[in-house]
Amino acid sequence: MIRSEVLKSIIPVISEQLVVCNIGLPSQELHMLDDQPSNFYMLGTMGLSSSIGLGLALAQREQVIAIDGDGSVLTNFGTLPTIANNVADNYILLIIDNGSYGSTGDQPTYAGLKTSLTEVARACGCENVVECKAEDTAEALQRALASKQMTIIVCKCESGNIKVPVIDMDPVVIKHRFMQEVRARNEQ
Amino acid sequence: MSVNEKIVADLVNNGIEFVTTVPCKQLAGVIDEIDRCDAIYHIPANKEDEGMGLCAGASMGGKRSAIIMQNTAIGVTINTLVTLIQYYHIPLPMLISYRGELGEPVACQVEMAVHTKALLAQLNIPTYHFHAAADVNELDTILKHCFMSKKPVAILTDASFWKGA
Numbered sequence: 001m002i003r004s005e006v007l008k009s010i011i012p013v014i015s016e017q018l019v020v021c022n023i024g025l026p027s028q029e030l031h032m033l034d035d036q037p038s039n040f041y042m043l044g045t046m047g048l049s050s051s052i053g054l055g056l057a058l059a060q061r062e063q064v065i066a067i068d069g070d071g072s073v074l075t076n077f078g079t080l081p082t083i084a085n086n087v088a089d090n091y092i093l094l095i096i097d098n099g100s101y102g103s104t105g106d107q108p109t110y111a112g113l114k115t116s117l118t119e120v121a122r123a124c125g126c127e128n129v130v131e132c133k134a135e136d137t138a139e140a141l142q143r144a145l146a147s148k149q150m151t152i153i154v155c156k157c158e159s160g161n162i163k164v165p166v167i168d169m170d171p172v173v174i175k176h177r178f179m180q181e182v183r184a185r186n187e188q
Numbered sequence: 189m190s191v192n193e194k195i196v197a198d199l200v201n202n203g204i205e206f207v208t209t210v211p212c213k214q215l216a217g218v219i220d221e222i223d224r225c226d227a228i229y230h231i232p233a234n235k236e237d238e239g240m241g242l243c244a245g246a247s248m249g250g251k252r253s254a255i256i257m258q259n260t261a262i263g264v265t266i267n268t269l270v271t272l273i274q275y276y277h278i279p280l281p282m283l284i285s286y287r288g289e290l291g292e293p294v295a296c297q298v299e300m301a302v303h304t305k306a307l308l309a310q311l312n313i314p315t316y317h318f319h320a321a322a323d324v325n326e327l328d329t330i331l332k333h334c335f336m337s338k339k340p341v342a343i344l345t346d347a348s349f350w351k352g353a
């Protein structure tokens with residue numbers, strides 16, 4: 001399975017959840033598959049999906065799923081100790097690890113070579129770190145949501161891309177729509 | 189009231205509940221004060237762009253946030269300031285230690301100091317420079333301006349300010 005297939009397989013689980021999605025193809029694919037006001041699409045700033053998601057989880061009570069990639073986590077490695085030391089049980093980090101920089105033409109990342117992001121996350125002090133096969137991602141996410149414990153999921157999948165249109169929504173519209181959704185859910 | 193207590197009181201009075209920090213010697217006192225403050229969730233970041241991501245998330249979660257960092261971080265965060273904070277209209281007060289100004293003992297700090305204001309000007313970031321102890325009295329108005337305009341705002345605090353404080 002490639003990333004777009006993983007995303008498709010988890011839509012039934014994440015559609016109703018607050019999702020912060022990584023820059024580039026992951027956001028474009030999610031936007032194409034299942035655009036929701038509860039999705040925050042990153043249009044720039046590689047690496048910060050996990051950080052934005054953690055800030056969001058710490059600031060309010062709804063569960064938050066941050067979708068990140070192996071390349072993006074490598075570029076913001078400092079995020080893993082921060083996550084480990086600021087436990088938010090409403091936070092799930094899903095790292096879709098295809099061992100490559102997908103949005104830039106599938107150049108290999110070190111995560112696809114000797115470096116295990118699962119082991120790195122554990123070494124950083126993250127307590128619930130799950131590595132799963134691509135086809136088991138939806139189930140792993142469901143379990144993490146039900147556990148109500150901060151969880152890092154590293155989904156190992158194949159590299160490869162499909163053709164997707166860019167997102168032409170304005171950033172301020174994405175943010176405004178998302179914040180309204182966050183506020184409404186917290187007021188319930 | 190010490191200057192550090194005054195700064196943190198202004199943050200709290202402006203509804204700021206989430207502060208991320210990357211330390212600097214000049215900022216040690218205010219970071220201690222943030223840590224002691226029950227009304228603020230203090231989350232140290234490993235790098236300033238990571239910190240801005242945390243602040244952006246907290247802000248979308250309904251909590252006003254701020255970052256405390258050194259001016260060297262301007263070099264680290266330009267892409268994040270432009271493509272996240274400015275692009276999505278996220279208000280972000282940046283309390284910045286302005287190293288490399290008069291009284292600086294470390295020559296290398298001057299190398300970034302000479303670029304600091306030029307970079308902030310190039311980025312169209314409203315910039316305020318605290319040099320005399322009394323300049324801190326403007327902080328409350330600067331914070332209100334930041335949240336009104338939904339922009340990143342830089343507050344540069346130099347060695348003379350901290351010495352007189």
Ligand SMILES: [Mg+2]
Nearest residue numbers: 069070100102
């Ligand atoms: Mg990848």
